[in-house]
Amino acid sequence: xxxxLAIDTLKEFCSFDISTSKxxxxxxxxxxxxxxxxxxxxxxxxxxxxxxxxxxxxxxxADTVWDEQYNEQDYKQEIFESYGALWGRNKDCGIxxxxxxxxxxxxxxxxxxxxxxxxxxxxxxxxxxxxxxDNYPKLFDELNDHCYMMQFDRRECENxxxxxxxxxxxxxxxxERETGYYNSGKSSSTDITRLCRDICxxxxxxxxxxxxxxxxxxxxxxxxxxxxxAEKILKEKQKKYPLVK
Numbered sequence: 001x002x003x004x005l006a007i008d009t010l011k012e013f014c015s016f017d018i019s020t021s022k023x024x025x026x027x028x029x030x031x032x033x034x035x036x037x038x039x040x041x042x043x044x045x046x047x048x049x050x051x052x053x054x055x056x057x058x059x060x061x062a063d064t065v066w067d068e069q070y071n072e073q074d075y076k077q078e079i080f081e082s083y084g085a086l087w088g089r090n091k092d093c094g095i096x097x098x099x100x101x102x103x104x105x106x107x108x109x110x111x112x113x114x115x116x117x118x119x120x121x122x123x124x125x126x127x128x129x130x131x132x133x134d135n136y137p138k139l140f141d142e143l144n145d146h147c148y149m150m151q152f153d154r155r156e157c158e159n160x161x162x163x164x165x166x167x168x169x170x171x172x173x174x175x176e177r178e179t180g181y182y183n184s185g186k187s188s189s190t191d192i193t194r195l196c197r198d199i200c201x202x203x204x205x206x207x208x209x210x211x212x213x214x215x216x217x218x219x220x221x222x223x224x225x226x227x228x229x230a231e232k233i234l235k236e237k238q239k240k241y242p243l244v245k
Contacts, residue, residue, distance in 0.1 A: 001228055006108055007220060013104040014079045014086055014218070018096035019071075021062035021120045024103050028118050031110060035139065042069065042121025043131035047139065050146075052113035054238035057143055058230075059151040059191055059201075060102030061122035065212045066093045070124060086218045094216030097208035098123075101218050102152035105206065105227050112234050115146060119191050122153070129191040140197070147238040149201035150230065151192045157222035159184040159205040163193050171200040171241040178233050181205065200241040204230070 016023040021044065028046040029036045036046045042063065050056075066075040075093040079086050088095040099122070106116050121127025133140050143149075148171065154161060160181045162172070175181065181204065192201035207222030209215075 001108060001224075001231055003224065006224060006227055009108055010101065010104040010218065010220075010223065011079060011086065013100040013107070014095050014097065016096075016100065018064045018066040018077050018093065018100075019068040019075050021067065024062035024100070025118060025120065027107070028116065031116075037132070037136070042124065042127040044120035045128045045132050046116075046118045047143075048110070048116040049142075050113050050115035052238075055146055056114045056234060056238055057117055057146040057149045058106050058109060058114055059117045059119070059149055059195070060106050060153055061099045061119045061128070061191060062103060063120050063123050064094070064096035064098065064100065065123050066096060067123070081220075084220050086220065088214070088216065091214045094210070094212065094214055095218070097216050097218045098155070098211040099153045101206050101208050101223055105152045105230065108227060109231065109234065112231070114234055117143070117195075122191055126189065126191050126194045129194040133194055143195055144198040146199060148199050148241045149192050149196055151190060151201065151203040152206050152226070152230070153190055154184070154203050154205035155208055155211055157205045157207045157219070157225060158182065161185065161188075161203045162201065163189055163203075165193060165196050165201060166244040167200040168241060168244050171202075174239075174241065175202050179204070179229060196243060198243060200243055
């Protein structure tokens with residue numbers, strides 16, 4: 001991946017208004033074949049089907065904890081680059097790295113042949129992914145007909161989580177062999193814990209730190225590392241990894 005293009009894309013996504021998901025969702029909705037749902041709350045998602053037979057579902061979420069629907073204050077942020085990282089000038093809020101950094105990765109992988117899913121409301125209990133699961137059964141079936149799910153929404157770098165999903169040992173071996181990352185434990189949850197009914201899923205660390213705080217930052221080389229790693233993995237022939245029933 002071209003380094004300048006990648007970093008410029010990351011800066012673009014981090015420059016979107018952190019108080020709303022609309023700009024991010026709209027950008028993905030304009031891609032060919034996009035399937036989208038919006039309402040007045042956070043029951044929103046955009047899905048772009050991949051073209052490969054052995055496609056993987058790539059997942060990120062558009063909302064941040066600074067969303068206007070979660071706060072009384074209307075937060076605005078201006079990013080800047082310093083010491084190899086992106087930071088925010090407004091010290092009352094963060095930069096929305098969680099998960100605009102993941103959305104930027106999906107955008108850069110949009111021509112990979114794999115499917116993209118951008119959700120809303122992850123920060124308040126995976127609202128968008130639960131809505132999709134409960135109200136779009138045919139689409140939910142399609143999501144679970146992928147080889148596996150790969151989410152980009154973890155702090156730090158060189159770590160992953162599968163949470164309490166009943167993933168197979170074979171899938172864990174695949175993730176660790178291909179990434180060299182370590183398992184960061186079972187605590188917490190994210191969209192793949194709602195979406196993975198039949199197939200395995202993993203959430204990768206993408207180089208952001210101090211999420212949900214005014215000191216939030218993205219270390220550029222770490223973010224680039226996972227982008228390039230994902231690009232390499234996704235070029236390979238993919239195998240389906242069912243959950244252990």
